[in-house]
Amino acid sequence: MLTTGDVFAGYAIERLLGRGGMGSVYLARHPRLPRQTALKMLNAELFSDNEIRARFEREADLAAQLEHPNIVTVYDRGVDEGRLWISMQFVDGVDAANIDQPIPVERAVHIIEGTAAALDHAHRNGVLHRDVKPANILLAGTTGRERVLLTDFGIARPTDDAHHLTQTGTFTATLAYASPEQLTGAPLDHRSDQYSLACTLYSLLAGAAPFASTNPVSVIQGHLQGPPPSIRARRPELPPAVDAVLARALAKRPADRFDSCAEFAAAVRWALHGTGTGPTGFGPRPAQPRVHVPSAPHQPSPGRARPAGNAVPFVPARARRTSRAWAPSVLLVVLAVVVGAGVWVWRDESTFVADILNRTQAHKDIAAMSAAFPQLLPPGEVAGLEHRNPYIEGIGFGGRNCRAYVNTTTRNELEWESTFQAAGAKWACKSAEIRDSHFSFYTFPTAESAAAAVADFESKSRDVGSGASGTRSDDHRTLYYNNRYVLAAVVSTFSDPGRERWVLLSHRSSTSGNDLAPLLKDFVRFPLR
Structure with a gap:
C-alpha cells in the first residue's frame, strides 16, 4: 500500500481514494502537468491472473476510445514494479x-x-x-x-x-x-x-x-x-x-x-x-369526438339494446366471443415460452443461476474428487449450501481439516497459490501443525488450462526430481521468493480418462531448503494409487 509522498510510475501519491477486491485508487500528482489524476492500480497478487489482467487492460483501452463529457477520461496506462496501473480523470x-x-x-x-x-x-x-x-x-x-x-x-x-x-x-x-x-x-x-x-x-x-x-x-x-x-x-x-x-x-x-x-x-x-415529447405508446391520446350511432332500421335482439349517442360503437356478441377465444391460446403460448426459458436456465450449467444453485461443473468436480479419493477427502455433496463461501468442510486424510471452494480466485490465501487461481474448484486440506504437509486438489475448466497452471508453477520453482505411480505423475519442486526458501512441493497430474483437468499440489514448509524427505515421507502414505 502506498502512502503520501511515495512516487509510483512517476506520479506523486497524495492520498488513498478507495480500495476494492482488485486494486486501489489513489489521488496523485501528474509528473509533468500541473493537474491531479486518479491512479488506479491492480493488486500485485493478481498480476499473474491472465483474465483479470486482460480485464484491467481492456478497461483502459475501451474507455480511452470514448471521448464524452459524461465519461471519465483515461489518460495513460502501464506496468511498473510488477503492477498494472491506469491514470484517469480525477472527479472531486x-x-x-x-x-x-x-x-x-x-x-x-x-x-x-x-x-x-x-x-x-x-x-x-x-x-x-x-x-x-x-x-x-x-x-x-x-x-x-x-x-x-x-x-x-x-x-x-x-x-x-x-x-x-x-x-x-x-x-x-x-x-x-x-x-x-x-x-x-x-x-x-x-x-x-x-x-x-x-x-x-x-x-x-x-x-x-x-x-x-x-x-x-x-x-x-x-x-x-x-x-x-x-x-x-x-x-x-x-x-x-x-x-x-x-x-x-x-x-x-x-x-x-x-x-x-x-x-x-x-x-x-x-x-x-410532462415536458418534452412523449414516447410512442404512452400518454393521453387526443380527445375523440363523440360519435352518434344511428338507430338501425331493424330492432336489435332482445336484451341487446344499442346505446344511442355512445362514443363507443356497439360490438356484436359474436365478435366479442371471437376476441375472447384468443385469450387462452395467447396465455398458453406465453406460458410455454416462460416454462421453456425456465427449463433452459435450470439445465444450463454455465449460467449464474447454476452457480447460485450449486449445479455448475465446478460443483460437480468437487463431488467427483471426493468420490475418486474417499480416503483423502470428506464427502463432496451437501445440499442447501451458501454461494461462493466454503460450502463443504470435513476431516480428510490424517485428520486434516478440508474445505471445498468454487471460484477459487478469491480462495487462494497465499501469494504463490495465485498460480492455480484459474481453477474452477478446489479442495484444500491443512494440518493443525504448520510444519506438517498440506495438500490441495484443483480442477480446471480444460486439460489445457490445467497444464498451463502446472507449467507456470514450474517456471517459478526449482526441479529437484520426479516420480510416478500408475496413472499419476509426480514432479518434485522447491519454491523460493526473493531468494528466500518458501516450501517444498510435489505437483501431481493424472492421465486417467476424466481426470486430465485435475492437479494435486502437496506442500510442506521447512527450514532445510531442498530437503524434500519429510514431505515425500508423508506423500507416499497418501492413498493415491
Whole structure:
C-alpha cells in the first residue's frame, strides 16, 4: 500500500481514494502537468491472473476510445514494479451509491439523462458497459449544475464480443442491476445497459433496487420472471406514467424496451414533468369526438339494446366471443415460452443461476474428487449450501481439516497459490501443525488450462526430481521468493480418462531448503494409487 509522498510510475501519491477486491485508487500528482489524476492500480497478487489482467487492460483501452463529457477520461496506462496501473480523470465528488436515497425527482432525472448520454455514446462506438449501477456513476459538484460521469469499464466488451463470459464462465456484473439476458448467458446488445439504467433509476427514486432481497435466488427470479415493481408503491406522489416507462425499460425481452437510453431518459422526464415529447405508446391520446350511432332500421335482439349517442360503437356478441377465444391460446403460448426459458436456465450449467444453485461443473468436480479419493477427502455433496463461501468442510486424510471452494480466485490465501487461481474448484486440506504437509486438489475448466497452471508453477520453482505411480505423475519442486526458501512441493497430474483437468499440489514448509524427505515421507502414505 502506498502512502503520501511515495512516487509510483512517476506520479506523486497524495492520498488513498478507495480500495476494492482488485486494486486501489489513489489521488496523485501528474509528473509533468500541473493537474491531479486518479491512479488506479491492480493488486500485485493478481498480476499473474491472465483474465483479470486482460480485464484491467481492456478497461483502459475501451474507455480511452470514448471521448464524452459524461465519461471519465483515461489518460495513460502501464506496468511498473510488477503492477498494472491506469491514470484517469480525477472527479472531486461522490458516486451515486453514496448519496442519501431516495433522492429528489429532478436530481434523479438529471443523473439518468447524463448517464444515458454516456451510454449511447459508448454504444455508438461499439462498446457495452455491462455493469451500470449507482456506484459507477460519479457526481461532481460545480458552481453550475452537478456533473454526471460514467466510470469503471472494467467488464465492458466490444459489441461483437459482448455475449462472452469470462474464461471460467463466472458472472461479473452486479446482480441487483443485471439484465435477464446477462443472467442467462444470452447475447447482449445496448438494451442490456438500458435495463441496468432503469434499475438504477428505480434505486435512486425508491432507495432500493427493483428486486432487492438478501436471497440471491429471489433476486434472480425477480429479474427473470417477476413483474416490474411499481415505483408508486414507494413514492405514491409520482405520476402513474412513471410506472409505465419503467415497465417498458425493465421488460424481460430486449425487443420490448426503448430503442436507446436517451429515449428512455426522455420518457422519464416526460412522465415525471410532462415536458418534452412523449414516447410512442404512452400518454393521453387526443380527445375523440363523440360519435352518434344511428338507430338501425331493424330492432336489435332482445336484451341487446344499442346505446344511442355512445362514443363507443356497439360490438356484436359474436365478435366479442371471437376476441375472447384468443385469450387462452395467447396465455398458453406465453406460458410455454416462460416454462421453456425456465427449463433452459435450470439445465444450463454455465449460467449464474447454476452457480447460485450449486449445479455448475465446478460443483460437480468437487463431488467427483471426493468420490475418486474417499480416503483423502470428506464427502463432496451437501445440499442447501451458501454461494461462493466454503460450502463443504470435513476431516480428510490424517485428520486434516478440508474445505471445498468454487471460484477459487478469491480462495487462494497465499501469494504463490495465485498460480492455480484459474481453477474452477478446489479442495484444500491443512494440518493443525504448520510444519506438517498440506495438500490441495484443483480442477480446471480444460486439460489445457490445467497444464498451463502446472507449467507456470514450474517456471517459478526449482526441479529437484520426479516420480510416478500408475496413472499419476509426480514432479518434485522447491519454491523460493526473493531468494528466500518458501516450501517444498510435489505437483501431481493424472492421465486417467476424466481426470486430465485435475492437479494435486502437496506442500510442506521447512527450514532445510531442498530437503524434500519429510514431505515425500508423508506423500507416499497418501492413498493415491
